[in-house]
Amino acid sequence: MLRLATASLAGTAIEFYDFALYGTAAALVLGPLFFPSFSPLAGTLAAFGTFGVGFVARPVGAVLFGHMGDRLGRRPVLFSSLILTGAATVAVGCLPTYDTIGILAPVLLILLRFLQGLGLGGEWGGAVLLTVEHAPPHRRALWASFPQTGPSIGFLLANGVMLAMSAVLSDAQFTAWGWRVPFWAAGVLAAAGLLLRSSLAETPDFRDLASKGERAGAPFAEVVRDHWRLVLLTAGALSLGYALVYTMSTWSLAYGTERLGVDRTVMLGCVMAAVVLKGPLIPLAAVLGDRVGRRPMCLAGCALSIVWTFPMTALLATGQPLWMFLGFLGGSVSFAAMFSVIGAYLPELYAPRVRCTGAALGYNLAGVFGGALTPIVATAVSSSGEGPPWGVAAYLTGAAVVSLGCFALLPETRPASVRAAEARGAEAEGAAPA
Structure with missing residues (x-):
């Protein structure tokens, strides 16, 4: 399990390196390089628009690679998605700017961002199923947190x-x-990821489906027909996590450097410091999710976000590194509470025959709702006026309320066998003589 989980972690790290890199570049340099005739604000909005294209592509990638995962196996998804995303990212680093090739530059930028999104839309489903379908039921959230x-x-x-x-x-x-340079480095990382994944075995659940001839003929059609409500609920539920992440990691960079006059290295350092602490929180919260369930952890994360969004915005508006870091850290804690268990939660909601398509589609649709729109909306509502950008806080609070409602309508999925074993243990303890 450790080898499988490590390979899964490495793959998602590489793919999200590619995806996050574009967001940082969009906040810092892509506007003037690819949209030079725009005003600074319009150029930032245009760069964030191309950033959003990647999120629109992710559900399409979820359908394409989900079909592959449910028909051919989880393992092929891990290779093809990594190759596609890595190649597109390296190509962005080689792309001439507007001054060199004119309007063709932003057109090609949008195309490459779309290809990035396609690859990432397939990566998540393959990576989490690799761990979930190998993991013991009582430790599924922990291993899926990798x-x-x-x-x-x-x-x-x-x-x-x-x-x-x-x-x-x-x-x-x-x-x-x-x-x-960071875009060119994606090629080296992708090659390392492919090497690491070369010895992985297919999951037991898929091998069992294939041996019994029970694979879905048209996974996407089956998901839309039988599970459309579940897909929409999971997409709405997870949209808050995306909104939080891209408020902190993408929009805040543009806001801090352009509106507050904070040096870009300081802004990057504040965000990175919060992420360093968030990383260990995810497996720790996943252990708790294996004990108390998936749904309670997600509800707790939403509730914490409702409480924290206004203080986080006020702390960001100070422009002081320590206060900004504390604001980001609080947002990271609420994110960790939710997304620590999502790797187990979403696959458990679907039958194995459509699991790759269903789980990936809900996860990546949430990216459209929460990730693609957030930098654009946040930039628009904070473009004028003095003081903290309360419109951003209101937007995040609204997203948290929607996600809380969606999680409240979803069932608990912690395996019944684990709950039954715990109940038997409690009964035996109660019956033991004093």
Whole structure:
């Protein structure tokens, strides 16, 4: 299990490195390079628009790679999605800017971002099923939290490389070529990920389906026909997590550097420090999720977000590194409470024959609702006026209320065998002589 979980973690870390890297670049440099005729605000909005294209592509990737996972196996998804995302990311680093090729530059940027999203839409489903379908029922949330930790590592890698380039280069050098280096590094990471995954075995659940001839003929059609309500509920429930992450990791960079005048290395450092502490929280919260259930952890994360969004926004508006870090840390804790168990929760909601498609579709649709729109909405509602951007806090609070309602309508999925074993243990303890 440790070898499988580590390979799964490495893959999601690499894929989310690619995806997060684009978000950081969109906040810092892509606007003036690819949309130079726009005003600074319009250029940032346009760059965030191309950022959102990746999220729109993710459900499409979930359908395409989900079909592959449910028909051909989970293992092929892990290779093909990694190759696609890695190649698209390296290509972004090689792309000429608007000054060189004109309007073709933003068109190609949008296309490559779409391909990035396609690959990531398939990666998550394959990675979590690799661990969930091998894991013992009583430790399923823990092992499935490994791929959920991968995005934090990927974000740290992406922003760490971007921070290093920003620190050692002048503004002119960074804008001219320094921002490209992290994109080129994605090719090396993708090759390492493919090597690590080369010896992985297919999951027992899929082998059992294949041996019995019970694979779904048209997984997406079956999910839409029989599980459409479940897909929409999970998408609505998870949208808060995306909104939190991309408020902190993408929009806040643009807001801090452009509105507050904070140096970009300081902003990146504050966000990265919070993510460093968030990483270990995810497996710790997953252990608790194996004890108390998936749904209670998710409800607790939503409730904490409702309480924290306004203080987090006020702390960000101070422009002081310590206060901004504390604001991001609180948001990271609420995110960890929810997403620590999602790797087990979503697959457990679906039968194995459509699990890859159903779980990935709900997860990636949430990215459209919460991830694609958040930087654009947050930039628009904070574009004028003095003081903290309370419109951003109100937007996040609304997202938290919606997610809380959706989680309240979802069932608990912690395996019945685990609950029964705990009940038998409690009964035996109660019957034991004093």
